[in-house]
Structure formats: structure tokens, C-alpha cells
Amino acid sequence: MVFSSLSFLFWFLPLTVAVHGGLPHRFRNGFLLLASLFFYAWGEPVYVLLMLLSIVCNFRLGLKLAVSAHPRQILAAGMVWNFGLLAVFKYTGMVAETLAALTGLPLSITAPSLPLGISFYTFQAASYLIDLYRGQATPQKRIVDFGLYITLFAQLVAGPIVRYPEVAPQLTARRIDCNGFAEGVRRFLLGLGKKVLLANNLGAIWETVHAAPVGDLSMVSAWVGLLAFALQLYFDFSGYSDMAVGIGKLLGFTLPENFQYPYLADSISAFWRRWHMTLGQWFRTYLYIPLGGSRAGRLRLVRNLLLVWVCTGLWHGAAWNFALWGLYYGCLLILEKLWLGRILARLPGIVRHGYTLLAVGIGWVLFACTGPGEIPGFLEALFCPNGHVVVGFSKKMIAYLMVGVLAATPVPTQLAGRVSRRFPRLETPMAAALYGSVTVLAIAGLVGATYQPFLYFRF
Amino acid sequence: MKNLKTLLPILFPVIFIVLLGVGAIVLPDHTFSTSEMRYLKQFPGCSAQELVSGDYARQLEEYASDQFPLRDVWIEVAERWMLLLQ
Structure with a gap:
């Protein structure tokens, strides 16, 4: 189920x-x-x-x-x-x-x-x-x-x-009390909304781009597709985790958090402390630290990181592109631990965020492209202007991407908090409208569209 | 009072979900959808083989979707939502 x-x-x-x-x-x-x-x-x-x-x-x-x-x-x-x-x-x-x-x-x-x-x-x-x-x-x-x-x-x-x-x-x-129950329902509905309203629609954009042969992709299409995929994966998986935490609350359990705005990270190590946090902690506690972690000399550090990250990659799927994806992160983390981290710390925030998003984006190319020769083809489309025609993106797609980018940051939560502090009487009606409309639209999305299973389901 | 403030925003979703869930079981099934021009899935009979392969669960899922209360309304809401953003 x-x-x-x-x-x-x-x-x-x-x-x-x-x-x-x-x-x-x-x-x-x-x-x-x-x-x-x-x-x-x-x-x-x-x-x-x-x-x-x-x-x-x-x-x-x-x-x-x-x-x-x-x-x-x-x-x-x-x-x-x-x-x-x-x-x-x-x-x-x-x-x-x-x-x-x-x-x-x-x-x-x-x-x-x-x-x-x-x-x-x-x-x-x-x-x-x-x-x-x-x-x-x-x-x-x-x-x-x-x-x-x-x-x-x-x-x-x-x-x-x-x-x-x-x-x-x-x-x-x-114990299950009134507050816990209400929080559980809210959290579940937010997760459901992320999955049905955002992830599924962003996924459709990525599918449009991915359906074209990589050789025919224009630069803009490739970037838009990559952005859509990055957002889809985030809303799909973090939406699932939100639902899990919410269901836990409904049953009286407090389950650990799994995501904390990963796309706001300013380094790859920070990204992995914010993305699928419980998996990262598992590998850290049961593999990285027992191997000696970073405290047994440089050579050991390199070996440990490579081993842990190839395993992390293969955990995500039994295919070599996942091993490559893990290896890629292992290399980035080695660089950050050895010298890149020190340089990054001295650079302005915008450069650090830009570097992280770019590195993660390239990572998603390795993650998403499973066909032979697809990875170099897609990377070429991303970085070499080729004069191909841009895939027709509708206003709807652009709207979803914009909403997706915004919803991947804490801005909506902060905004809601600010409005309810300024107008305390609006807090309850606003929340009721939000959760009510998420419910109605999510049901419409589930009944009205062919249903799509979770991406993280086969891991 | 404080409880009411906590519960009010989720009251509608919870009641709505329960009502639809009960409605789907209580309301009579339809055989044909005029808006989609196709026969709707009826309650599936069960064989041991389908039960073991997971096919039966898939058929029940299809049945639930086809016979969902106010199905036409939901499809329309979904379509309007799509049109709104086109």
C-alpha cells in the first residue's frame, strides 16, 4: 500500500x-x-x-x-x-x-x-x-x-x-493527545500535498524533457528538466517523510526528521546533513566512524569516505550509475575535507550556495540518467550551447517550477508565521483554508489523475 | 478553547475524509461513466492466485478509484486546476 x-x-x-x-x-x-x-x-x-x-x-x-x-x-x-x-x-x-x-x-x-x-x-x-x-x-x-x-x-x-x-x-x-493528533494531521496533509500537488506535476515536466533523445536537448530544456527533477525528488521523498512523521504522531510516536531544507545547504557536507538525514546518520554511526572516520590520517580518511559513499550510492539502487553517483559525492567530500572546505569558508555565501547547487545538480544527472551514454550526453546539453530548439514549456510548467523553488525554502513558513503574528485572528482561518484546499486538491489529484507511485519506493 | 483553536483547521479535512470513506462503501456502485464513455470497474471477485500475486489488491485499488463518491466532480476539479495554470 x-x-x-x-x-x-x-x-x-x-x-x-x-x-x-x-x-x-x-x-x-x-x-x-x-x-x-x-x-x-x-x-x-x-x-x-x-x-x-x-x-x-x-x-x-x-x-x-x-x-x-x-x-x-x-x-x-x-x-x-x-x-x-x-x-x-x-x-x-x-x-x-x-x-x-x-x-x-x-x-x-x-x-x-x-x-x-x-x-x-x-x-x-x-x-x-x-x-x-x-x-x-x-x-x-x-x-x-x-x-x-x-x-x-x-x-x-x-x-x-x-x-x-x-x-x-x-x-x-x-500518549496521543489533542495537540499531537492535530499536528499529525497537519504534517500528513502537508506531505500529501508535496507528493500529489508538487512532486507528481514536477515529475511530468522532467518526463517531457527526459523523453527526448539527449542529443536533441537544448541547453535551456536540459536545465529546466534538471531543476524539475531535483525538485520532484525532494518533494517526493520529503513529502513521504512528512507523511511518515505525521502518521507517527497520530499513533503517538515521534519519528526522526529526514530533511531540513537541503537545497539551502552551502557545502556538500552540509547538504548531506540535510538530505535523507537518517540514512546519513546510519552510515556515519555504523560504517564511517568504526572505520576510523577522519581521525586516522589522510589516507584512511580518503579510503573511508570512498567506501562509505560507494555503499551509499549502491544502497540507492543496484546499478553502476548509482555507484558512480556515490563515488562522485565521496570525491567531493574528500576535496571539501582536505582543502576545498577551508577555501569555501572564506568565500561569500552566494558562491558557496551556487557551488553546492551546481554540484548537487550534476549529481542528479548521474542519478537520473540510467541509459548507456546518457550521462555524457546530458552533461553536454547542460554545458555546451548547441542551438537546438527549446521544448515548449507551458505557463503551467513555469508556475510549478516557481512554486517548487519557493516551497523548497523556509519562505512560505516564515511568511505564514509573520502574517499570523501581525493578524492573530487570521491564523485559524488561514490554516483551515490551507489544509482544506490541500485536501480537496490532493483528492482530486488522486482520483482525477492516474496515480503515480513513489520514487524512493524501490530502494 | 485552546483545543478548539488547534482542532479547527483540521476539522474539515478529517470529517471530509471520513465521510468520503464511508460514502464509498455505502453508496451504490455505477456501471457506466457517460463523461468518460467507458464501463467502470466492478467489485472484483477473488482467486487465490490473484491474492498471492498482489493482483487482487491492484484490482481493488482500481475499483475504489472508479467507484469513488463524486468521481465526476473530482475529475472536473482536477481538470479545472490544470486549465487554471495553462
Whole structure:
């Protein structure tokens, strides 16, 4: 099930929230676990078994790890299990194809289809075991509560990636009050609006540009397309995260934030502290720092950053262009850590922001162009004026781009805050009008248009 | 009073969503859409194979969209919204 589907919005979510709120506390987790499994099984009826198996395994390993005389071995077994599953289901096809291309062997393996959300729940399960091993968490003794930590439908399929110690107290006791409920609804609607009203329409602009052969793209078309893609990806994913945080609130959970105006960053390291924050924190906590981080000499720093970022790239998708995308960021971050950062700090803000946006934009080219030869072609269109005709952009497209650029900054929030401080009586009617119109337009968008699934769904 | 101020802005969305959700179940299904000139999806029968492959969920999703309350109104709102920006 996806958040922006009718079945979720009109039946699953209201029913789950109502029943959850009405149940006595001791039944709540069991109910939420069942609801989450139903949510998962709606789209992946078979792979729900794989997830159940993974829950049982990690639960047992967690209990063993806490009492064993050889915790290291148990942790190793847990890592082999979790990352082994991920490797088999996510990377088999890529490895087979690459081997076939390199050796010329007729390796025709039909790779299994990717189980929904496996990259997210594998990372959560692995973090649980590592935190136990490090003594930063106590093992969960109830399988229902542990199952809920892994499967909670708010974050199951597209994050945020939650660390166990963060939600452990909320698994035992959580309160839903009037304020939390209202905040949850507001946050959910904002996310829904970002996804249905902005991301889907910006995506249509990118599709128009992407549909043309890269050789025929004019410079303007390429830039407009890139801008549309950058905004689409941001609203799609941050909208999903907003909905996740909002749903969490409706159920009494406080889930971690995943985005903080990433396009306002003034360096690549700052960008990655603002974009998909929980993934960045995961790699930092469980890979970069254990490898020695930046404190083991320059050579080690370079190795660590490259390794972490190739992994980050491959996490996003089992294809070499994602590895290249990760490697690109690894190189940029090495440059920033070694000397570029010091130079940047002395330059005016506009140069730092310009550099960051340009670097991120080029990154998105690597991310978006999957076809062979597409990447150099698109980069050429971006930077070499070629006299090709500009694709016809309608007023509507330009309006969406402008709204998108504005909505990617804190300006709308600041403006609303200023107006409501100046005219306190307008605050409630303004909010009512905003959330009311988002609801109506989003429903119209869902019913009236063919529905589009999330971009970050297959990671 | 303070609660009212918090709840007022979300009152309409919440009630609206609940009403539409209930309406979709209670209201009778249509067979044909004159504005789209096509037959609308009816409540799908279920086979074990479709259930396992996830096809059944997809069919239910299609059914929900085709039989959604005030479907024609929503399509019109979506179209007006598009025209507004053209």
C-alpha cells in the first residue's frame, strides 16, 4: 500500500488510527503489528513471509547476543543474515550482469524481484543488533514489540530509518493527545500535498524533457528538466517523510526528521546533513566512524569516505550509475575535507550556495540518467550551447517550477508565521483554508489523475 | 478553547475524509461513466492466485478509484486546476 493511494487515505489510515486510539494500551502494539503486516502484504503478499522470518531471526539473535559469552560471533551471524538477504534480493541481478559482461559467460540468472522496503528494514534490524553489541540498547523481550519496531507502517517502506534506542521507550508507553493528533494531521496533509500537488506535476515536466533523445536537448530544456527533477525528488521523498512523521504522531510516536531544507545547504557536507538525514546518520554511526572516520590520517580518511559513499550510492539502487553517483559525492567530500572546505569558508555565501547547487545538480544527472551514454550526453546539453530548439514549456510548467523553488525554502513558513503574528485572528482561518484546499486538491489529484507511485519506493 | 483553536483547521479535512470513506462503501456502485464513455470497474471477485500475486489488491485499488463518491466532480476539479495554470 502507498500513502498516496485511495485505499490508504480513506480506509486503512482512519480505521487504524481510530481502532489504535480506542484500544487499551496492552493491545495497541499487537494491533499495530497486524495492521502493519496487512499494509505490507497488500502490495507484497509473498515477501511478507520473508519479513516475518527476518523478524524472528533478528529477535532471537538479539536475545542470544545479550547473554552469550561470544557476542561478537552472534553479531557476525546477524550481519551475515541481514546483509546476505539484502545481497541476494537486491544485488544478484547486478552482479550476474556485470560478470556476464566482463567474462562473456552466458550467465542468465533471473534475479528475484526486490521486496518492498528491504533496504530500510534490513538497516533497522542491523542497527538493532549493533546497538545491542555496543551496549547502547537493551534487548527487546517481547516479539510483538520488536516486530512493531521493524514493521511500523509509517516508516516501513521508505523510512525514516529509526534506531531502536530512539523508539524503545515509545514502544512501551506513548500518549496521543489533542495537540499531537492535530499536528499529525497537519504534517500528513502537508506531505500529501508535496507528493500529489508538487512532486507528481514536477515529475511530468522532467518526463517531457527526459523523453527526448539527449542529443536533441537544448541547453535551456536540459536545465529546466534538471531543476524539475531535483525538485520532484525532494518533494517526493520529503513529502513521504512528512507523511511518515505525521502518521507517527497520530499513533503517538515521534519519528526522526529526514530533511531540513537541503537545497539551502552551502557545502556538500552540509547538504548531506540535510538530505535523507537518517540514512546519513546510519552510515556515519555504523560504517564511517568504526572505520576510523577522519581521525586516522589522510589516507584512511580518503579510503573511508570512498567506501562509505560507494555503499551509499549502491544502497540507492543496484546499478553502476548509482555507484558512480556515490563515488562522485565521496570525491567531493574528500576535496571539501582536505582543502576545498577551508577555501569555501572564506568565500561569500552566494558562491558557496551556487557551488553546492551546481554540484548537487550534476549529481542528479548521474542519478537520473540510467541509459548507456546518457550521462555524457546530458552533461553536454547542460554545458555546451548547441542551438537546438527549446521544448515548449507551458505557463503551467513555469508556475510549478516557481512554486517548487519557493516551497523548497523556509519562505512560505516564515511568511505564514509573520502574517499570523501581525493578524492573530487570521491564523485559524488561514490554516483551515490551507489544509482544506490541500485536501480537496490532493483528492482530486488522486482520483482525477492516474496515480503515480513513489520514487524512493524501490530502494 | 485552546483545543478548539488547534482542532479547527483540521476539522474539515478529517470529517471530509471520513465521510468520503464511508460514502464509498455505502453508496451504490455505477456501471457506466457517460463523461468518460467507458464501463467502470466492478467489485472484483477473488482467486487465490490473484491474492498471492498482489493482483487482487491492484484490482481493488482500481475499483475504489472508479467507484469513488463524486468521481465526476473530482475529475472536473482536477481538470479545472490544470486549465487554471495553462
